[in-house]
Amino acid sequence: MQKKSSTREAYGRTLVELGKNCPELVVLDADLSKSTKTSEFAGRFPDRFFDMGIAEQNMMGAAAGFALAGKIPCASTFAVFATGRAYDQVRTAIAYPGLNVKIVATHAGVSVGEDGASHQTVEDISLMRTLPNMTVIVPADALETAQAVTAAVEMQGPVYIRLGRPAFPDIFAEDYRFQIGRAALLRQGGDAVIFALGLMVSRALDAALLLAEEGTEAAVVNVSTVKPLDREMIIKMARKTGAVVTAEEHSIYGGLGSAVAEVLGENHPVPLERVGIRDRFGESGSPEQLLETCGLTAKHIAGAVRRVIERSGNP
Amino acid sequence: MSENQQLIKDLEEKARLIRGDIIKMLAEAGSGHPGGSLSSVEIVTALYFRVLRLQPDQPEWSDRDRFILSKGHAAPLLYAALAGRGFFPREELLTLRKLGTRLQGHPSRGMLPGVEASTGSLGQGLSMGLGIALAGKLDQRDYRVYVLLGDGESEEGQVWEAAMAAAHYRADNLTAVLDYNGLQIDGPIREVMSPLPLPEKWRSFGWAVREADGHDFRDLLDAFAWAAGVKDRPSMIVARTVKGKGVSFMENDAGWHGKAPNAQQAGQALDELGAGS
Incomplete structure (x- = not known):
């Protein structure tokens, strides 16, 4: 059994580490600090932590204000509220003027589990990706989360980081170096390529193992930065394999699948299969049940690879 | 004429x-x-020509007082005041709303x-003002933050989220x-969607509240002096306009x-104001 680590806890620990050397870092939350793990920062630096209560619109506006005054605010809540409830505040107060606000949202996707559809955003990547000036990052494990949060705080401009509720399988070794805008080839393969993000990266690697048993070699690429997208890597791997699969715990509309389709369509059209949530809301259930119900397992990804290879005419 | 009378006269001329x-x-x-640009003229003139601590040649000076026009549709007023204080050339005012302008709608x-x-x-705007104010407290800077709200704007829920947080x-x-001019696009605020009573609402949210005549510089300057002296609470000036x-x-x-007025209406308005081109 693969070791798993909480990306939220990695976020909380990283905030504390950054807070030691970055006096400009302030953290805001909307009454969910124990869930988002900003409570770690709150305990260590109480003067620089602001619980804004159950009022996400005001939290995003206040975060904009902190940035206007030269601070580096990290604003956290569940992803559905950060991007949906406060969309116009993120849009007009933060993204439009390009303010230096970091939105680190947890509990994205159906793996929220039992709370059901009201708490499971399947559209947040889409909402954030279409905002000019916004950088969008979806880390694949705890180690990458820590590096992504650090990179976001070190860069100038608005960033959206999407984290999940459950612990993610550990993928990266200590020597991994995340770079904003750079996708990482995790497994070589010439028959097809799987572009994945977040929780689906470990599942894509599992799918590649299943496929290898059948003699099919699928490459796996971690596309943790959805925007700016690593177009070069996407075009290069599409040319190499001629068969592309995307995998994300998000709607097939507007997320990674759409982003990859846009690049392929304009540059190198090849058959594409998108593994993602097919135009539906989530529901209550255990995370694993919901991932199975929504078609988000290694088995589903492997099936998509077989289909896309069939369509590519090079089976 | 006393110094104070001269100051008021100068402000009236600016307005x-x-x-x-x-x-x-x-x-x-x-x-x-x-409509909403003209109703706020004395408020914004008092701020830019008397109250705010600014260095127009250093617009990002870190210790400056901040003014946020939350009712952003009164942009022409903000731009006229900024140009009047020398933040940018006054000729640029006529580029308002045109392609490529810095004077966006x-x-x-x-x-x-x-x-x-x-x-x-x-x-x-109030949420953003609150963030700047809290950052100022954190850094122990003595700048002040002013936010201009509309009465119709007070129908937005976020205003009250910010009101709660600022008092907290x-x-x-x-x-x-x-x-407080009493009108919004669809008609009188009390008929469209009444946010009244406004002073009482702000008091109940924990703010220090003072009412003022929004077209009387003496009253407005008194109100701003009062606001600067309020401790432990945010302050609200309800300006009747x-x-x-x-x-x-x-x-x-x-x-x-x-x-917008057409050329003939603009001519009549400028004649009334004694501000013909």
Whole structure:
């Protein structure tokens, strides 16, 4: 059994580490600090932590204000509220003027589990990706989360980081170096390529193992930065394999699948299969049940690879 | 004439010129919002020409007082005041709303010196002002933050989220001014969606509240001096105003909320203001 680590806890620990050397870092939350793990920062630096209560619109506006005054605010809540409830505040107060606000949202996707559809955003990547000036990052494990949060705080401009509720399988070794805008080839393969993000990266690697048993070699690429997208890597791997699969715990509309389709369509059209949530809301259930119900397992990804290879005419 | 009388007279003259600039800008642009620009002229003139601590040649000076126009549709007023204080050349006022201008239809942070925040989507300015105020407390800086709200804008829920949070964090370096002109696009606020009673609502949210005549500089300057002395609470000045103030045919007419005067109407308005080109 693969070791798993909480990306939220990695976020909380990283905030504390950054807070030691970055006096400009302030953290805001909307009454969910124990869930988002900003409570770690709150305990260590109480003067620089602001619980804004159950009022996400005001939290995003206040975060904009902190940035206007030269601070580096990290604003956290569940992803559905950060991007949906406060969309116009993120849009007009933060993204439009390009303010230096970091939105680190947890509990994205159906793996929220039992709370059901009201708490499971399947559209947040889409909402954030279409905002000019916004950088969008979806880390694949705890180690990458820590590096992504650090990179976001070190860069100038608005960033959206999407984290999940459950612990993610550990993928990266200590020597991994995340770079904003750079996708990482995790497994070589010439028959097809799987572009994945977040929780689906470990599942894509599992799918590649299943496929290898059948003699099919699928490459796996971690596309943790959805925007700016690593177009070069996407075009290069599409040319190499001629068969592309995307995998994300998000709607097939507007997320990674759409982003990859846009690049392929304009540059190198090849058959594409998108593994993602097919135009539906989530529901209550255990995370694993919901991932199975929504078609988000290694088995589903492997099936998509077989289909896309069939369509590519090079089976 | 006493020093104080001279100051008031000077401010009244500034206000007259700013009203003239607003009419000229809107007529040239062919669109925009005269009613709520004219109603706030004395409030914004008092701030920019007397109250705010600014260095127009250093618009990003870190110890400056901040003014956020939450009712962003009054942008022509903000631009006229900024140009009047020398933040940018006054000739640029006539580029309002034209392609490539720094004078966007609603204020855009980063484009024009002196514009502190991107506003126009109503209800957002007070939250931003609160963030700046809390940062000022954190850094032990003594700048103050002023936010101008509309009365119709007070129908936005976010205004009250910000009101709650500002009182909770005892942001006494934050002062809001309410342009209480009683009208919104669809008609009188009490008929469209009443946010009344406004002073009582702000008091109940934990703010120090003072009412003022929004067209009387003496009263406004007294109110700003009062606000600067409030401790442990944010302060609210409810300023009673007349929408379209200063132009007879625009006064108290919701129809002039978002309609520019044509050349003939602009001429009449400028004649009334004694601010002909």
